Amino acid sequence: MTNLKMFSKFFSLTALLQLVPCANGAGQQHVLKDKPTSPFDAKFAKLAKDTLELWHVPGVSIAVVDGNDTWAEGYGISSFPSTPVTPETLFCGASTTKAFTAAAMALLISSSNYTGLSWDTPISSLIREDFVLPDLYSTEHVTIEDALSHRTGMPAHDASYGGTNEKGEKRGVRDLVRSLRHLPLTAPLRMRFQYCNMMFVAVSHVVETLTGVGLGDFLKENIWEPLGMKSTYFDTDAAQAAPEPFAQGYVYYEEKYQPVPYMDLYIVSGAGAVISNVLDYSKWIRAFLTTSGPLSNSDYAALKTPRTLLPTSGELSRFPQPYTGPRSYALGWYHGVYQGYEYFGHSGGMEAFGAEVVIFPDLNYGLVSFGNTGETSNFAILKLIYDLIDEKLVIPPEKRYDWNKQNQALLHRRNHTYYNSPQALYPSIPSPPLPLTLPLASYTGTYTHPAYHALTLVLLNNTLHFYRDNASWVTTFELQHVSGEFFLAYMDSRAAPGGIFWAVRKAEFVLGSEGVVRKFGVALEVGMGEEGRIWFERV
């Protein structure tokens, strides 16, 4: 029944060459392509090759779901020297996982197996001991819906979690949730969109507590198997042992590709642990387009309802965006309007993987693409998938959004910010700068924070360094003295240098009256602002 209904919608929109008004209201009209033919022609192959070269991405895979048809293609290298990407190649889906986590919650809510469970249920009523936030009001009122739409008041704090505990055991989902009580909130509940992976992990913990089953196993049994997604995994070991080839992630650094070791996704769980290929994701996209099982119509309706408006400020606000009207976050999905068509989508980013899913329900059309570098593969993918979308919508070349220009400008700005950070972050320091109170060696030692855990400052080459080796995202920091007890902390990734964690942060020490170093504060959480500090107490 659902298929028939969707088919007629698809038919009226594409097969009948219906005229559709342009989004910009300037009076132009564009004609949708009628006959589905493979979008992966020779011209696109050339674009793919050029785009991979431009962004220094070894490879990408792409699938297009157009009405009843699915096309999938791989371009470039899955692992050097010469293994090509194919549609079967596995990639980290990263944050495209979030839509599955929200879908799992939808299944639990609509199953009626749990009395009183709804999107409005406070998380603390389900995992009381574990889910505690720094204030009582937030603890008692943050709901499942808040967590799944990034409006809890909690910023990312991605540098806090992971590693092993005092007993040498790997920290897990429950440990991450229990650390939330020690992490500063940066907005009142439901005031603004603040992307928070940790809250999706809290929802993992809810699903696991209610069902007694790991989230990955729950998704496998209740979503992936019913949809025939046989190449979808929830941990790195399983993906490495799988019959399908698993793409190697890379970083392009110092003018060459360097492999980045696979990351342990155990604690990332419902925020980003899925590993899959474009063939399996096209089944997921088709289910979304046809609102077919295992999710019900009302499940899809809930997942697709916009919940939180996206801010109009931020890194991208300097660029004219190609969307019409405000964008929002639904449950595990971004939502907006592109060229007059409503879309749902999500990007995914890891240190060495990028992913994008974009779905246009009214066009019965969706795309997924994966790549094997961090962020630059998202840039390559955006160029490629929007070329396919614009071809489909017959947008004339001069009206197309220039994704490469936007993202090159973004990198350029970031580079400029990095190299100008001494002046930008410390615009007024005394001349000459104040000397450090104590000899550098007096600042070394171990410091600790209840959620960010231990941090050890060491002296190397007469410079202070610390390493976040005991965290999910392994980063290194080199401190450069500015004035008095104030420093710049030059940050980078251990495994993927020059990539997504390449940045500069402010840092400072506090001395006690007895003349020894007591505390070390670093602006580790961007959501707290430049002056925000995560304070580590000296032990």
Ligand SMILES: *[C@@H]1O[C@H](CO)[C@@H](O)[C@H](O)[C@H]1NC(C)=O
């Ligand atoms: C699409 O699939 C539906 C359901 O199987 C079928 O009824 C319909 O004829 C198909 N449409 C096209 C254009 O092949």
Ligand SMILES: *[C@@H]1O[C@H](CO)[C@@H](O)[C@H](O)[C@H]1NC(C)=O
């Ligand atoms: C709800 O409970 C029934 C009966 O125990 C079970 O078969 C079903 O899988 C449960 N559904 C969910 C989503 O947990």
Ligand SMILES: *[C@@H]1O[C@H](CO)[C@@H](O)[C@H](O)[C@H]1NC(C)=O
């Ligand atoms: C992680 O922290 C724990 C507890 O402080 C410590 O025992 C362990 O050695 C650390 N691991 C690494 C790799 O630093």
Ligand SMILES: *[C@@H]1O[C@H](CO)[C@@H](O)[C@H](O)[C@H]1NC(C)=O
């Ligand atoms: C980054 O900025 C530095 C210093 O201004 C400059 O030397 C370098 O070429 C820039 N790199 C890029 C990729 O823009």
Ligand SMILES: *[C@@H]1O[C@H](CO)[C@@H](O)[C@H](O)[C@H]1NC(C)=O
């Ligand atoms: C210390 O300096 C030496 C010599 O300049 C250099 O080879 C080494 O990489 C430096 N070590 C660190 C940790 O910066």
